[in-house]
Amino acid sequence: MxxxxxxxxxxxxxxxxxxxxxxxxxxxxxxxxxxxxxxxxxxxxxxxxxxxxxxxxxxxxxxxxxxxxxxxxxxxxxxxxxxxxxxxxxxxxxxxxxxxxxxxxxxxxxxxxxxxxxxxxxxxxxxxxxxxxxxxxxxxxxxxxxxxxxxxxxxxxxxxxxxxxxxxxxxxxxxxxxxxxxxxxxxxTPHASDEAPGVWSRVSHGVKVYLKTPRLRGLLALNMAVSAAGAMQIVNTVVYVRSTLGLGGQAVAIAFAAAGGGSMMVALLLPKVLERARERPVMLFGGALMTLSLFLGLLAPGFVGLLGLWLLLGAGASMVMTPTGRLLKQSCQPEDRPALFAAQFSLSHGCWLLAYPLSGWFGAHVGLIETFALLGTIALVSTALSARFWPSRDSIHLEHDHSPGAHTHLHYHDEHHQHEHEGWEGSEPHRHPHHHPGGRHRHAFVIDRHHSQWPK
The missing domain is CATH 1.20.1250.20 (MFS general substrate transporter like domains)
Known part of the structure; x- marks a missing residue:
């Protein structure tokens, strides 16, 4: 590494x-x-x-x-x-x-x-x-x-x-x-991009690319699982250790360290794993680990048991969060990376914005065991939705159809732009009216100006 x-x-x-x-x-x-x-x-x-x-x-x-x-x-x-x-x-x-x-x-x-x-x-x-x-x-x-x-x-x-x-x-x-x-x-230098017209179109562009990409819809569901598990660990560790188990501040620090240790262990091992495995099974397994750790909390574990749960939780969270950058890189054009990374940042923290108060309020007013059950259910449903949204055969290269059409935008000469020039267009990237003949072809597919919907 x-x-x-x-x-x-x-x-x-x-x-x-x-x-x-x-x-x-x-x-x-x-x-x-x-x-x-x-x-x-x-x-x-x-x-x-x-x-x-x-x-x-x-x-x-x-x-x-x-x-x-x-x-x-x-x-x-x-x-x-x-x-x-x-x-x-x-x-x-x-x-x-x-x-x-x-x-x-x-x-x-x-x-x-x-x-x-x-x-x-x-x-x-x-x-x-x-x-x-x-x-x-x-x-x-x-x-x-x-x-x-x-x-x-x-x-x-x-x-x-x-x-x-x-x-x-x-x-x-x-x-x-x-x-x-x-x-x-x-x-x-940032890749040249053709700015979308209007402020709202520019702001929403990354979110639209994100939500139209099946693997990223699966990632969003896993973000919710990470938030549910993480909120339980961050918000309620001190309450469980001090109030339920009657231990001191040092035990609280050790419990937090257990989650960090599980995450670090996975971070060290994951590069080798991802050389042989695709992201989907690794990340779904991470969601399953977090779900398991939360449901094991229903057993009202002692301190050693809690350390084991948090170790599993940290490992599962790292399995989801570490490969996220690879998914985002695969799912957009280089010029759209800032917008897509920003969409991931915003949407994932939106999940935390829901999970934090839910974990704190439910833990304080209903009970910690019930909170384990609620957040475990959220993690389970989120992981199941991720498996549903994210196709098991998630090929990077997809065969798809294009309708004929003409438009003007900033472009390089790539697989979609092989056309004649008159000499005034200037160096690439450049902008001029051009025609797309349509047809069917196969290449690394992402949502962009030429691909507004994911192929069936």
């Missing part, structure tokens, strides 16, 4: 990602302490509201950013967003009212909702080899899991020698470090 770091541009991008992740992990801890200092008796409400604002920003901003990402140089855009995030986190130590937290959290996560999909869509342009790209996805998953494990430990150590306000400033420095790493390299 580490061989992919020999690629200089990707190595700098990966280090930028890790630097920003570490800083964000510190801010997560510092934000909880800030909420407690401003609203001592209502810190949970403040954090819950901030988390909801975060998800709303993710769902609403990502498609807009994806629609316009191809119109700006990637390096300038990513560096600008890093600088905005650094400015926002450095302002957090100076807030005096709760509403100021909400405003800054929205700005911070609006910038992240713009940064992350563009960053993710850049990597397949750098690592065009499928095997290298798969390793990069696993390495990225591993970085997220390590951050979840190590950031709380680092924050605890730092808080012994400094106040929590300093953690925000360290995150600001981390974002500046990320910006510096991005400045140090030349990123590929």
């Amino acid at each position: 580490l061989q992919v770091l020999s690629h200089r541009i990707y190595r700098h991008l990966f280090l930028a990602q890790v630097t920003a992740l570490v800083g964000t992990g510190l801010t997560t801890i510092a934000l909880a302490l800030l909420a407690d200092s401003l609203a001592a008796g209502q810190a949970g409400i403040v954090l819950g509201t901030a988390l909801t604002i975060k998800m709303v920003a993710y769902v609403g901003i990502a498609p807009v950013a994806g629609a316009y990402a191809s119109r700006l140089p990637r390096r300038v855009l990513l560096v600008g967003l890093d600088l905005l995030r650094a400015s926002v986190v450095c302002a957090l130590p100076f807030v005096t009212e709760v509403w100021q937290i909400y405003v800054l959290i929205f700005l911070l996560n609006a910038a992240s909702a713009s940064f992350t999909p563009i960053f993710q869509a850049t990597i397949p342009d750098i690592l065009e080899d499928e095997e290298q790209y798969t390793r990069a996805l696993s390495l990225s998953r591993l970085a997220y899991d390590l951050e979840n494990l190590l950031s709380p430990i680092a924050a605890a150590a730092l808080l012994t020698v400094m106040s929590f306000d300093v953690l925000f400033l360290l995150n600001g420095l981390a974002f500046l470090g990320s910006a510096g790493l991005i400045i140090s390299m030349a990123l590929p």
Whole structure:
């Protein structure tokens, strides 16, 4: 997996990602302490509201950013967003009212909702080899899991020698470090795209491509399974360990580490697995593992049993999330990658926006065992729907018909554009009226200007 770091541009991008992740992990801890200092008796409400604002920003901003990402140089855009995030986190130590937290959290996560999909869509342009790209996805998953494990430990150590306000400033420095790493390299120029007319058409384009692609409809159902399982683990671990089992904070940390350990184990093994297996069986097996882990919660496990459940849950979630980039890359034209990655970012966080409050409210008002049953049922139905939406024979190359027609748009000379020119059209990509004779042919099929519907 580490061989992919020999690629200089990707190595700098990966280090930028890790630097920003570490800083964000510190801010997560510092934000909880800030909420407690401003609203001592209502810190949970403040954090819950901030988390909801975060998800709303993710769902609403990502498609807009994806629609316009191809119109700006990637390096300038990513560096600008890093600088905005650094400015926002450095302002957090100076807030005096709760509403100021909400405003800054929205700005911070609006910038992240713009940064992350563009960053993710850049990597397949750098690592065009499928095997290298798969390793990069696993390495990225591993970085997220390590951050979840190590950031709380680092924050605890730092808080012994400094106040929590300093953690925000360290995150600001981390974002500046990320910006510096991005400045140090030349990123590929975005693929030329023919902008859809109208603001709404541009914003909705990635979502339309996503929902018209069967394998991605299956992915969306699996996103719901991941959210149901993840919400149970993130929201209710502390309640189950402390209230049901009567254990302390150290046991809570170990339980969280079990889920991270399962995810890390899969991230390490998956590149070899995906050399021999297609994504569909691996990802559906991940959905089944998460479903099993939730239903085993009906047995009211002890602490050791809970660690086993969370290990299975983390492994299943990683089986779904790690190959996601491969599916998105297979399912669009290069110029549509920012819009499609943004659609995945927005739709998957929409699932979390449903799962978080459902898990918290049901656990508090009905009971944890009943919550295991409810979220296990959601994961089961979601996995079954994924198997239904995602054809078992999901061929990349499909034979399909084209009706004859004429139109004008920006294009290269590919399998759909083999026509004569008069000499004024200019270099590719170029725009001029051209005719398509129609007929039947076979090639790697994606939803785009020439293919508005998936073939039957």
